[in-house]
Amino acid sequence: MLRKWVVTIIAAVLSAYAAGVVAQFGTPVDSVLPLIAVVITIVAAVSRPAIQIAVPLLLGGEIVIADERLRLVWFGLVLGFAFGAVVLGPRSSVLGSSVVAVAAIVLLRWIPLSNVAIWREVLLVGVALVIVVVMRGTAIGVAIAVATALFTPLVPLRTIGFAVAVLVVLVAFRIAGMPDLHFPAAGALVLAIMMLFFAWSGVLARAPHLAIEGLPSPTPRAPVRMALAPGQSVSLDVPHGATALIVSGANMARLRPGTIAGTMNGIPIRIGEIADWGFLRRDHFFKSRNRVPDHPAGQLRDYGQAAWVDGAGRVEIRGPRVAARGLVVRADQDLPPAARLQIDAFELGSR
């Protein structure tokens, strides 16, 4: 046992050093590559040593793939396969499963490290570990524990109640005689999908369908950058090739979907078509009543648990809303005084 952990420490040091040498890009994910290498080494130590192969694969991606999105997706794929392979194998001990769950939670919630509220996170990890124990270390148990941790905002602290609720339900099932459920393939799938998004886990946690359908990519735009106070209007020339207006709200997070935020050539623009610009931020999400716009046009911002997509929506200017010579956009006069209708840009070309 002692030999195994000495080997693990040596492997972790070597892997972290190699990762530190190779890390060359400035994102918070790239900069924690040594931490990721250490986490993989620990997971390999409690499961299968061959899992360690993920380390050179990550390093290879860092060296070869310059495109940030592609590189981080590659990292996610490698980690997804690593964690998926761990839970897919023969059932491991509760201790081993607990280590795997904590490792996954660290990667999904602790990047960037500067945003970690340590005591809250420790509390959440504690709840997740109890879930693993209640599920007796099964694959699906690990997946549930990690998913519970991922989807718990922890801001405000009372949202820990979500994780506790999951735990209570599982305990109730267990008391009611629920048999051991392993479901290795399902567990592997859930873990792999979660780890795939580890570089933008915040988006997966707060807007899962947006993430699954495809994180937003930059599109060609002609910036407008205007903010209209309630009742204000503006007339805009439509640039050549423009297909949509990118609109978002400011201080509109408390408005319910369906609320009219403004009009474009007299046609209402409602919450649901657009959203408050920052409603998907970690600190604002719980308080917000908005939902992801029908045609989201926000940009992907930040990394890890802090990642979010702004609430801009794409309002088509073709079809019934087409304006041959110009658009008149007006902010609804019944909006709260501090609210603003933000016209971010024209989107150029078809998607």
Place this chain on the structure above:
Amino acid sequence: MIVAAVVILFALPLIVLRGATLRRSLALQVVLYVVAVVASRQVPGFDRYLATVALFVAQLALFSLFLAVAPADEVRWSANRAALIALLVYALMIPAMLRTPIDGDEPFYLLVTESIVHDHDLDLANQYRDLAHSATGRTDLRPQFGDPVGPHGERYSRHEPFLPLLLVPGYVLGGLRGALATIVLFGVLLVRSTVRLFEDEGIDDATARAVFPLFAFAPPVLFYAARIWPEVPAAFCFVEAVRGVRARRAQRWIPALLALSLLKLRFLLVALPLAVMAVLRLPGFKFARGNRATRQPGNPATRLPGNPATRIVLLLVAFSLPLIVLWFASGSATSVHSWRELLPVQPRLYAIGLFGLVLDGAAGVLFQAPLYLIGILAMVRWRETPQGFRVGVMASLLYILYLVPRAEWHGGWSPPLRYVVVFAPIFALGAASVWNRINTGVIALIAVWSSGLVVHGVTYPYRLFHIENGENAAGEALSQIYHSDFSRLFPSFIRLNDAAIVAGIVFMALFIAFLFVDRIHVPAAIAISLAACALAALFVAGQRPGRIVQFEDAHVVHKGGELFPEQYRVARFLYRGGWVLHATDSLSFLARGGEARLDYAAAAPALIDIGGRVYPLSATGSGYASARVSVPAGRVTLRCVGGSVNLDALTF
């Protein structure tokens, strides 16, 4: 094709796996597809074909993993099932390889087939005149330099006609695809025979299942199994011959060796020693008895009649058949080759070729088919290896000795390891014999690297062909990304570099250390972490300027000028490479700075500017000359101010 690939990959586990392993394998396939679909939505601009190939290779790797680790009671393993699996996978390779026109010797073999089918002769003159109607899809074909010419202007191919003859039925049925399907069938037979060889030689099923994917679905066999080269049929013949010799079944090894020799004249150098071993039954080699092939009822050992001397004479007569065929086909018993090629040459060339075949970045086993490195290392433990391995290795020695000093030891314009594909089954057997002694981490690294090679080769079949300039695909890609010389970190014996010397020494140390492999236990995690450290170290080293700048290399940013010699020059490897600059052309490179020697060739005096200093270069005639130059450190621009110059290298 995507649907066909999905169906085939779904079918593979059904062929061999059972019970929980089968269910788990199929479930994981679904998981992988779901993850792949979700991942593909995150990078919308990514190359779809590359992503699809990578997904299918990952699925194949996953299946291979399940096959390797499946409990014995949940797997139905046999040579026939292995062959069926190979057939399905190789069938997918045909359209993949045909994404780009066939290349190298392939179109010439097909031209001969077309000539046999349409004209019933071997004269290709009319084929060259009417390439538009050829299934080769290559209208740029010309007779190769040195191809035999008949007394009435007939244009014969330098290649032996036996392979084109074998391709005839397939070609008649399906044109180019039919011809490729014929090779695929030989690939399937090769896989079947190799698995049978494993069984004959006492390799346990678990090991055979672990080695099988790295043999059948990895380079070089995978690529040659769907391309028109004689190598895969030859490998099949060779493995059948070894099995026949081991089982003392003359009706198996004699036809196999004859076919082997007819496929390519050089294979006579394998066939003859093997035949002599079979006839003389050399001491130290046990033939038959204890061998599964002879234990089966109705499958008795058969021997040649007469005493050993008579048998040798009979065999020599039999093996003169390829020479006679070639004499009829091309007017010379040795075609474009000469008996003088068999004479010993400088020892240095033997060392370069031998180490090159093992370690070269572009053409060596280490980087192009790492499984076989284990097979090579197995030779260290000679006495513990199976008899079949020893027989195969002994039979290959003369051929290897003939091959390695040749300028074309690396295979020329062909997918990697062309000349040693024939020995793949034997070295796979060697690898299997020591498989349980190999570190899990090393096996994982080999598997991952091999998967990468497959993805690369299937996605970009044209990149299987690489000019012999001392670089390789990986080095070039990194050099282009960082504009720094990464290629120098890969050992090159084509253009001997420092890495080759280091790799040679390390390999020799490894060779000796393998004697003590049982006493050395490195945990897998440490082995993989050390590989990660090596990767990091090479990454750092690669970004620093090298001692030698080869001007045609990928790290040099060229603005004008052209490659010398041009890419498709016949026997390009015989030339000293370079980059030709004309007046106003320039190039830039990362330099370590200081005094340096510039090697160049210039038909007339030329003027160059290096980092702001102008140097006159005198004419060199048809040869090369050197000039001393002073080069600043960092990124340096070299301009041709006047005349034209072929820049070879800058050595600090």
